[in-house]
Each structure stands twice: as structure tokens, then as C-alpha cells.
Amino acid sequence: MPPLCESCFDHVDKLNQQVSVMRKEIKNLRQMLENAVKSHRKYMTSLLSAVSNVSQGDNQPPYQQQSLSEKTEMAPNVSLEQGTIQTVPIGYIRSCFSAKNGTPRQPTVCGHSRATLCIQPSVFNNPDQALMGLEQFSHVWVIFLFHKNGHLSYKPKVKPPRLNGQRVGLYSTRTPHRPNALGLTLARVDKIVGDTVHLSGIDMIDGTPVLDIKPYISDYDSPLSRPGAEPYQMDVGQLETAAAPQDES
Incomplete structure (x- = not known):
């Protein structure tokens, strides 16, 4: 050469x-x-x-x-x-449930269900930093949108399945058809990998837009932890089942 x-x-x-x-x-x-x-x-x-x-x-x-x-x-x-805000999803649920049919009405119905939530890089340049410290909590509150409602109509009284046709006020139920189609789920944190939260015990379908997540803190969130409460310890799953009615459609 x-x-x-x-x-x-x-x-x-x-x-x-x-x-x-x-x-x-x-x-x-x-x-x-x-x-x-x-x-x-x-x-x-x-x-x-x-x-x-x-x-x-x-x-x-x-x-x-x-x-x-x-x-x-x-x-x-x-x-x-005035209470007017523009909501921006922080991420979207990747769930084992692909459709409304077959999705549990409450997370306690299917404790082995799995899902992941990846924080959008458009919300934070370093989304993994926003999750620092969350691994210290066993559960998180997930605030999401009922994006598969099918329609935006709602009524002041509804017939929840648990009451066998009896009409009650909308705000005494968990129907997804509400003036603001917001959902709330208490999910277990299995692990956090980078910008992704791995959850279990969920009742959200694949593609659900998530608006916010907050840690479950029993000292603040559990009525049994407040002064004057009966000296009886109840885990998160029991508390949710006892204190909240089943979700209605």
C-alpha cells in the first residue's frame, strides 16, 4: 500500500x-x-x-x-x-386489559393484574428524576381519564350494578360518566425501572391517559390512622374494599 x-x-x-x-x-x-x-x-x-x-x-x-x-x-x-386548567397526561398505561369488557370494576377484584406507566419525556426532560423516592411507598394513587366512556352525557342519578336497579345520586357512586371523567385507582408499586413504574392490582385498560400519581401514605390517607379511630390495623386492600363501593358503569 x-x-x-x-x-x-x-x-x-x-x-x-x-x-x-x-x-x-x-x-x-x-x-x-x-x-x-x-x-x-x-x-x-x-x-x-x-x-x-x-x-x-x-x-x-x-x-x-x-x-x-x-x-x-x-x-x-x-x-x-376559576378552576379551568389544561390537562396534560404524564404518561399512558400499558395494561393487560385491552378493552372495557373484562376489565375489573375495582383494583381489589384482580390483585394479580399488571400494568406499567412510563413518564412522558415531554413532561420532564429527565422523567426518571421525577420518580426518585417513590420506591419507598407500597402503593400509589393513580388519577386518570375515562377515555373510553363512549359519550360525554351524565345524569344526577344512576343505577349502580351493586344496588340491583336502585337509583342513587351520581356522587355516591363510582360511575365513569361524570361531569369530569376522572378516575382514581389505588395501585401497588411492584418496582421502578428508570422512567417506568411497574404496577399491580389495577383496573385500567391499555392506553389510559394518566394525569397524576401520588404516594399512598397511611398516616394521612387511612381514616383508621386518625386520632380517635378504633385500634384495629387494616391493610390497604381491606381498607379500600371496606371504605369504597364498587365501581359502576
């Missing part, structure tokens, strides 16, 4: 310089893209809040209405004060 000439070395050096410049450009483009995504998300949140406030203000007298620019500036604070 003939030795490389001096011009070949020069050519290699130029290529290395070009590669270095390209890497810097790619890094800059990535940073610009991340900043653009953050700005777009912030703008859309403000815009949706402003539109919501405008629709609410249409029913007010003219002297009580504000200009769109004023509402846009005040949108985030006003929306929170």
Missing part, C-alpha cells in the same frame, strides 16, 4: 473540520427546536385559556367584559382561580 501524500492529510483535516462544524450546527438546531417547542406550548396554553375566558365573558354585560389582550395577559391566573 503506497504511503499517503501530504494532500491526503490536508483533505482529511478539512473533512474533520467540516464534521466538527456540522456537529455544532446540529447542537444549535436541537437547542432552537427545544426552545421553539417550549414557546409554542406556553403560547397554546395562554391561547386556550383566553378563548375559554372569552366564551365565559360573552354572557356578561359589556361593562364587565375585558378586551382579548387583557384576558390573554391574565389568562393563566384567571383560569386557575
Whole structure:
């Protein structure tokens, strides 16, 4: 093999310089893209809040209405004060249940059911950091959306299956058909691997959007741990079964 000439070395050096410049450009483009995504998300949140406030203000007298620019500036604070927020799923359930039919009405019905929740990188740049310390708890509250309701209608009184046709108030039941289709499940934490929580004893179907998770703390969440409660210890599964009626559809 003939030795490389001096011009070949020069050519290699130029290529290395070009590669270095390209890497810097790619890094800059990535940073610009991340900043653009953050700005777009912030703008859309403000815009949706402003539109919501405008629709609410249409029913007010003219002297009580504000200009769109004023509402846009005040949108985030006003929306929170009025109870209007834009929900963003922190992740989606990957469950052993693929459809509503066959999914247990309550997590205690099927303690061996399994699911995973992977925290979305769009919520946190380092989602695994948001889960630090959660492994110290045996259970978590999972707040989710009933995304398979099929319709958004709801009534003040319903017929839960457990009462054999008797009508009761919606808020004395766990029907998924509610003004705000929010669900709440107490699930066991099996393990946490990176940005993923492995759960068991769940009643959510595959693809369920999760809005939040909170640790179960018996000192705060269990009525039996409060002053004056009877000196009787009950585990999480027994407490949920005793204190909560079965979910209704």
C-alpha cells in the first residue's frame, strides 16, 4: 500500500473540520427546536385559556367584559382561580386489559393484574428524576381519564350494578360518566425501572391517559390512622374494599 501524500492529510483535516462544524450546527438546531417547542406550548396554553375566558365573558354585560389582550395577559391566573386548567397526561398505561369488557370494576377484584406507566419525556426532560423516592411507598394513587366512556352525557342519578336497579345520586357512586371523567385507582408499586413504574392490582385498560400519581401514605390517607379511630390495623386492600363501593358503569 503506497504511503499517503501530504494532500491526503490536508483533505482529511478539512473533512474533520467540516464534521466538527456540522456537529455544532446540529447542537444549535436541537437547542432552537427545544426552545421553539417550549414557546409554542406556553403560547397554546395562554391561547386556550383566553378563548375559554372569552366564551365565559360573552354572557356578561359589556361593562364587565375585558378586551382579548387583557384576558390573554391574565389568562393563566384567571383560569386557575376559576378552576379551568389544561390537562396534560404524564404518561399512558400499558395494561393487560385491552378493552372495557373484562376489565375489573375495582383494583381489589384482580390483585394479580399488571400494568406499567412510563413518564412522558415531554413532561420532564429527565422523567426518571421525577420518580426518585417513590420506591419507598407500597402503593400509589393513580388519577386518570375515562377515555373510553363512549359519550360525554351524565345524569344526577344512576343505577349502580351493586344496588340491583336502585337509583342513587351520581356522587355516591363510582360511575365513569361524570361531569369530569376522572378516575382514581389505588395501585401497588411492584418496582421502578428508570422512567417506568411497574404496577399491580389495577383496573385500567391499555392506553389510559394518566394525569397524576401520588404516594399512598397511611398516616394521612387511612381514616383508621386518625386520632380517635378504633385500634384495629387494616391493610390497604381491606381498607379500600371496606371504605369504597364498587365501581359502576
